[in-house]
Amino acid sequence: MAHGGSLGGLRAANLALVVSILEQAGSLSRADLMRRTGLSRSTVSSLVVQLLDEGVVVERLDRGTPYKGGSGRPPILIELATLTGVVAGIDVGHRHVRVALARPDSAIVLERSVTLDVDDSPHGSMDRVASLLDELLEESGHRRDDVRGVGLGIPGPVDREGRMTSGILPTWRGLRPADELAGRTGLIARVHNDAHLGARGELAYGVARGHRDLIYVKASTGIGGGLIVDGRLVTGSTGIAGELGHVQVDVNGVMCRCGSRGCLETEVSGPKLVSLLQPAYDEQLTVPRVLELAEAGDAGATRALNDFGRRIGRVLATIANLLNPGLVVVGGAFGGAPALQAGIRDALDRYAQPTTAAAITVVGGALGERAEVMGAIAVALDPASEAAGPADEPSRSPVAG
Structure with a gap:
C-alpha cells in the first residue's frame, strides 16, 4: 500500500473503508461497494484488485443477485478472505510489559501484563517480552510462524532506523528494540514510542x-504525545x-532527563x-491514591491535578493553533482525572x-492503560502504517484491519 503524501494517505483510508464495509456486510458486489463508499467505479475496481492481490479479499464462486432484482448477469461478490494466524501487540512501559495476541479481525485472543523495572534493564526486558x-x-495453540505482524511500543523516542535516541532512557540509548526482538524470536516488529501507539x-x-x-x-510517569x-x-x-x-516551559528551570x-x-x-502533595498528607501517597482522593472531592488533590x-x-x-485539531484525548495513569x-x-x-x-x-481516553497495546495491534494489522524497524529489512506481511 502507498505510504507517503496525501494521495497515499487517501488511498490507505479508502482501502480501510472498503475492508470495514465488508466486515459489516459480509459479501458485496463491486457495484454495492460503489454505492456504500461513494467512490467511483475505477477507484473501487483498483482497490479491489489490490486487496485481491494481497489476499485480503476473495471473489465468491457463487454469484449474487442482480441489483434491485434485475434480470442481468448476477454480479461477482467480494468478501474478506478467511484469515488465519494472529498478530502481536507489545507495550513496554517504564514499570511493566504487556503483550496481547489478536486475530486478524482485532479480537483479543490472550493478553497479559507483568510488572518489570524496564528503565534499567533493556536486555532483560526484551528477554521477558520474548518469553x-x-x-x-x-497457551493459544499458535506457533511463531502463525504471527502475521508485530507492533512494539517503547517508552522513549525511537528514530526511523529503529534506534532509541536521547537520554530519556540512558541504558536503552542506541538500542534497536526490533533487532533485539528479532534476535530472540525471529519476528520483525514495527516499533513506535508508546504515546504514538496510545494515539493509534x-x-x-x-x-x-x-x-x-x-x-x-x-x-503518566512522564508526559508523551501523539499527533x-x-x-x-x-x-x-x-x-x-x-x-x-x-517542550521547554521555563528557560531557567531544572535540568530534564532529556538533557x-x-x-x-x-x-x-x-x-x-x-x-x-506528600507533605500535606500523613499517609504514603501514590498516583492511584491521589486519583482516589480527587474522586472523593479532596481539595488538595483536585487542585494539583487541575494545575497540572x-x-x-x-x-x-x-x-x-498550528494543527487545528478537533479532539484532545487524555490518557495515561492520571489522564482520566x-x-x-x-x-x-x-x-x-x-x-x-x-x-x-x-x-x-x-475527552479522557476510552482504553485506559490498554491504549498502547491496542495501538500496537493496530500497527501490526495495518499494512499502510509507517514505523521504525530493522534497517532495510521488511516486516512479515500483516493483514488489513
Whole structure:
C-alpha cells in the first residue's frame, strides 16, 4: 500500500473503508461497494484488485443477485478472505510489559501484563517480552510462524532506523528494540514510542474513532504525545514527533532527563504529582491514591491535578493553533482525572485562538492503560502504517484491519 503524501494517505483510508464495509456486510458486489463508499467505479475496481492481490479479499464462486432484482448477469461478490494466524501487540512501559495476541479481525485472543523495572534493564526486558510472547503463543495453540505482524511500543523516542535516541532512557540509548526482538524470536516488529501507539489505539478502537485530526496526551510517569493529522500518525522527519513533555516551559528551570532545561515533564509527571502533595498528607501517597482522593472531592488533590492540566493545556494551545485539531484525548495513569481534563480545557480556552479552541473537544481516553497495546495491534494489522524497524529489512506481511 502507498505510504507517503496525501494521495497515499487517501488511498490507505479508502482501502480501510472498503475492508470495514465488508466486515459489516459480509459479501458485496463491486457495484454495492460503489454505492456504500461513494467512490467511483475505477477507484473501487483498483482497490479491489489490490486487496485481491494481497489476499485480503476473495471473489465468491457463487454469484449474487442482480441489483434491485434485475434480470442481468448476477454480479461477482467480494468478501474478506478467511484469515488465519494472529498478530502481536507489545507495550513496554517504564514499570511493566504487556503483550496481547489478536486475530486478524482485532479480537483479543490472550493478553497479559507483568510488572518489570524496564528503565534499567533493556536486555532483560526484551528477554521477558520474548518469553511472555512465547507463553501466550503456546497457551493459544499458535506457533511463531502463525504471527502475521508485530507492533512494539517503547517508552522513549525511537528514530526511523529503529534506534532509541536521547537520554530519556540512558541504558536503552542506541538500542534497536526490533533487532533485539528479532534476535530472540525471529519476528520483525514495527516499533513506535508508546504515546504514538496510545494515539493509534484510541483512533482505531477508542474514543477517537471517526476523527481525523487530534492530539493524544499520555500523562503518566512522564508526559508523551501523539499527533494524528488527516487520519494518520505524524512521526516527523526522524520519527520522534510529538515529544510534548519536552517542550521547554521555563528557560531557567531544572535540568530534564532529556538533557534540556525546564521541560514540561520537569513540572508535570506522576512522580512530581506525588512529591508535590506528600507533605500535606500523613499517609504514603501514590498516583492511584491521589486519583482516589480527587474522586472523593479532596481539595488538595483536585487542585494539583487541575494545575497540572493547565500547564499541559498551555503547551497544547500552541500546538492546536498550528494543527487545528478537533479532539484532545487524555490518557495515561492520571489522564482520566476530570480535574486534569478541566485544567486542559481552561488553558486551551485562554491561550489558543478562540476559533481554534472552540473546535476542540477534550475527552479522557476510552482504553485506559490498554491504549498502547491496542495501538500496537493496530500497527501490526495495518499494512499502510509507517514505523521504525530493522534497517532495510521488511516486516512479515500483516493483514488489513
